[in-house]
Amino acid sequence: MQIEEFAHRKNLKLKYLEGNGSRDEQVDMELRLRLIGKNNLSAHLGFVNPSSSSTLIVIVPCGKGKSLKDIYKQMDIKKWFAYVLVLYVILILVENFILLVTCRINAQSYRLRRENFLLNLCAFRAILGMSFPISQRASLSQRQLFLAMSVFGIVFSNFFSCKLSALFTTHPNRPQVTNFEELRASGLVVTVDPLTRGFIENELDADFFHRTLPRTETMNNTERSRLMLSFNTSYAFIVFKETWRHFSYFQHNIGRKAFCTSKDLTIVENLPRVFVLQNESPFLWPLTKFLMLLQEADITIHWAKGTIEATKKFLNITYPANFWSQAVPIQVEHLTWLGYLLCLGYGLATIVFIIERFYGARRNMN
CATH class of the missing domain: 1.20.5 (Single alpha-helices involved in coiled-coils or other helix-helix interfaces)
Known part of the structure; x- marks a missing residue:
């Protein structure tokens, strides 16, 4: 878009050539910003735009935290409820047995009351670790039983609370990768386009992919864009930081945070990028000044915001109805x-x- 706008302003006619033509068929300028390496730094240093410096990073799938459903499954509430029910019945039977034996020893009549058997609030509160009143006429055996019930209730409720707190504070099911060592251990396949891979191997480190990212797959930009916009979390992606900024904004808009990054997943920082022109091209300085004006006016940022949507439409990518979750302020319905x-x-x-x-x-x- 920058080249097309430049050609429109200068009344130039663009001629697009495809394929690997001969030297006479090469175009005067490329339609893609290219990173400047150590081999061609001096030739383009005078035409570097400070706003065109780029950083290569790796974006990875975000960590998948535990949901309330996962915590419910790990707590096994049904089993806990069964234990409490069995314990409740045992406590009621023991209490009524003690009352029966005490009344027989004291030659008193004993009548089984429904409230003592069906709804014994003392046993219920004891299991929950709550305090409960003790009758002054309670025997020594009853007091000992109530003491044991209180101690057990305190231990039981604290154990349940500690386990629940631990499940809420433990690490997520799939933690996010934060550095290259974790990326190698995760087994994720890292995708990179051919030009970026060639730049890294030729200008930065020839053994970078062999030593740092052994599970790397080279794909064209169309295939990589399709994977990213489909939110395929089986892959990691080497992208420019500017691309990640706009993709992150796109994720925020649709409420789907699938990919993240970390400062320790940076390959190289602040490398200059320029449009490559032929030697002694008359468009070198005019194009450089025009690009600086575009970036000073934030026109390039305005164009870039629509890049994700345009790419999604071009690749014909659609999402299911429940995929979209537009972020809205908290309302009363949420409570x-x-x-x-x-x-x-x-x-x-x-x-x-x-x-x-x-x-x-x-x-x-x-």
Whole structure:
């Protein structure tokens, strides 16, 4: 777009040549910014635009954290509930057995009450680690049982709380790769386009891919763009930092954070890039000044913002309906689950209070 705009302003007619033509068929300028290496630095140093410096980085799939569903599965709530139910029944049976034996020893009559067997609030609160009143007429055996119940309830509730806290604070299922050593250990395939790979091998380090990124696959830009925009997290990508900035903005807009990067995944920083022209080209200085004006006016940034969408349309990439999650401010509807939870808690507390008052009144009448 920069070259086309330059040609339009200068009333130039562009002639596009494809393939590997002979020397007489080579174009005067390339339509792609090329990195300047140590071999051609002196030839282009005077025409370097400070705004065109680029950084090569590696973007990797983001870490996949635990969801509430994963935590629910690891907690195994059904098994915990079964343990609590069995323990609740055992405590009720032991308490009623102690009451029965104590009454027989003291030659007193004992009548099994439904509230002591079906809804024993003392045993229920003990399991939850809560305090509960003890009758002054309770025997020594009952007091010992209540003490054991309280100690067990404290240990049980704290153990459950510690396990739940540990599940919320443990590392994610698939942590994000933050450096090249972790990238090699992860087994991810790193993709790179042919020109960038040739620059790294010829200008930076000939053994870079063999030593640092052994699992590298060379793909053309069309194939790499298709993988990135399809959010295929089986690959990592070597890209320019400018490309990553616009792709990150695209991820934010659709609410789909699939790829991330790290400062330790930088290959090379602040390398100058220029349009390569033929020797003694008359367009060298005019093009350099024109590019500086475009970048000073932020026109190139405006163009780049639409690059992702244009590429997606060109590759005919579509997403399912549930893929999009447009970010919106927090609203009252988002707190509906909290209201349900509060209503459930207050409802249970009210039911327990009514039951206590009802059985308390019946006990006083008897």
